[in-house]
Amino acid sequence: MKSVIIYYSYSGNTRKVADVLSAGLMQKGEVEKIELASLDEPVSFFSQAHRAFFRRRARIKPAGFDLSSYDLVCFGTPVWAFAPAPAMNTYLDECSGLKGKPVVLFTTYGSGTGNQRCMNYMQSVLTRKGAGQFKRFSVQQFKVNNPEFINAVLKGAGI
Numbered sequence: 001m002k003s004v005i006i007y008y009s010y011s012g013n014t015r016k017v018a019d020v021l022s023a024g025l026m027q028k029g030e031v032e033k034i035e036l037a038s039l040d041e042p043v044s045f046f047s048q049a050h051r052a053f054f055r056r057r058a059r060i061k062p063a064g065f066d067l068s069s070y071d072l073v074c075f076g077t078p079v080w081a082f083a084p085a086p087a088m089n090t091y092l093d094e095c096s097g098l099k100g101k102p103v104v105l106f107t108t109y110g111s112g113t114g115n116q117r118c119m120n121y122m123q124s125v126l127t128r129k130g131a132g133q134f135k136r137f138s139v140q141q142f143k144v145n146n147p148e149f150i151n152a153v154l155k156g157a158g159i
Helices: 012-026 045-052 086-094 114-126 145-154
Strands: 001-009 030-035 072-080 103-109 134-140
Touching: 001 086, 012 072, 012 103, 012 145, 030 086, 045 145, 072 086, 072 114, 086 114, 103 114, 103 145, 114 134, 134 145
Parallel strands: 001 030, 001 072, 072 103, 103 134
Antiparallel strands: none
């Protein structure tokens, strides 16, 4: 099985979860990780949250947008103001090749407020692009340093 994990991580929390997910998926086959990088990211958290809340897009470094060569596609983002990070919004807009593919959505969050709204938005965008079955999981920022916990969450999500 060939998998890809596409994620954005500002503080490193989402990257830690992507690393644990990658280690688990490597037992099933080949895994590629793509970390999105915003080229126009504001410094202040308030500005970042404002952009996320209004579902603004970010200029991102070029990344492979055609996902047709993968058997499993995973998307990860922090939850900012009830929404994905702007870099993830851009990627979700631009990606292709998802017809019938299984997708894993994951988020990292602080308070949990807006987490489901963020996941629902991402799933809605990807459903319109033809993605197939979805699996979803979330990890609170205070638990990202606990790989055993993340592995338990993955197992609970059927991943």
